[in-house]
Amino acid sequence: MHLKAPEHQVAGHIAKDGKPGPLVDDKGRFFKPLQGDSRGEIEVKFYESFSSNTEVPDHIRRYFPVYHGTQAVEGSDGATMIVLENLLSKYSKPSVMDVKMGSRTWYPEASEEYIQKCLRKDARSTTVSSGFRISGFEVFDHRELSFWKPDRKLLNGIKVDGVRVALRKFVSSNTLSDTSSKPDSAFASSVYGGSNGILTQLLELKTWFENQTFYHFNSCSILIIYENEAINDNGARAQVKLVDFAHVHDGNGVIDHNFLGGLCSFINFVRDILQSVDESTEN
């Protein structure tokens, strides 16, 4: 089995200080190292529960990575990994954004220290103000014909206006590293809009979150993916996926109002961009 580091990781843990990072094979699978503490355990428990939960409808299941169990991986010091669908394996030039959902990333059962750490990060970022934060993104630059990724530290400091710019940059065709030019939002309609676009998918997820009381997706992310290769001929193949379930808890009959509120807010940001693009086309 030939494994290598994934090409387009925009957020989350990477190989560092001797700890293994995530790996991919050439058969469309993604290997995520099991985090040593309770987080790994919780994530496996979630995937086991979710993949056997017959009350999750199929049209919702497609927003989650397919789960292939766990496996000890040679060459990574025999570390146990969660084996998932590689969400990017069928993309040639993907643009990817990681959006951490919710207006809080902590939960009452956590330690006081953990809560305070999360709180500080939530208040500094747009988590508290907007109900989500952009954890990272990578865009294919159609001028430079290469991938562009903003500095993670710069991204951590952005406020609501910065989020608006980032969501436009993510669907723009003009040079992205040039901060003086306004993002042209050239792909907004084909990525965010349309019957297969991001907005439609987010609204479908919203309907589910208004009713589902199985899981509370604390500190979970939405990945947004689209294809840049031949985007004008073949369409954007835009996809929403939920990832990172190391802090998922039982819903105990209560909906995940924290995720849902953030999702509704994110939907409004996306809708605003689509609206302004429509207006500028009309003029």
Place this chain on the structure above:
Amino acid sequence: MHLKAPEHQVAGHIAKDGKPGPLVDDKGRFFKPLQGDSRGEIEVKFYESFSSNTEVPDHIRRYFPVYHGTQAVEGSDGATMIVLENLLSKYSKPSVMDVKMGSRTWYPEASEEYIQKCLRKDARSTTVSSGFRISGFEVFDHRELSFWKPDRKLLNGIKVDGVRVALRKFVSSNTLSDTSSKPDSAFASSVYGGSNGILTQLLELKTWFENQTFYHFNSCSILIIYENEAINDNGARAQVKLVDFAHVHDGNGVIDHNFLGGLCSFINFVRDILQSVDESTEN
């Protein structure tokens, strides 16, 4: 002008330590003392803004008390009061519940001390877990022919299951002080259900909150009111009203995801009760 203390106040400030409490007159007006610090100022600013905001649709305006300006009131040491519609003046035997909305009652601009105080209260109550907490309620007891109000300290300590019981008690006809008998939810269909019921009104509010970015209703409450006099003949005259705007902030183009998430959660609690009442009628 003859003023007296309101009969059915279930939460909020009362006359204490020489400070004036709220008053009502016999012309359907409610006088709320202006809180001395920035809170009074913010509440007046909100009512001024809201009552002149032409972008608020009429079908939403009816969920807010009518605002009649401010007035210095004699006999209350000349204290300035906000003059509002008395929401209960047209009810003879009202049951009233105050539900404080949102999974947090603080906001980033507040002082560290205020944030930590709110956080502790939010975590102890159902605010963090359920996205709202019941601040108080008073029910007309059809057996005892008198009003019954749970002890506020007991109410502060309830968890999710306690919320479910309280929401059933609120629409029950059997003796309420008797904790051994199960609430019969006799009025659930006429109060929570139907085209004029609480659920319909909450869903209408939800649609507005999915789009409105004018106001963030931090620490705001929903009042639920219905009439017990001749309830079986005349219907319940159920009403939802928003109150307490001393911490409202400008939305800055972002929806109030904190209120909205809590509202969606509350809607689910109400829907659960209606569903279980339907099921027990079918059997």
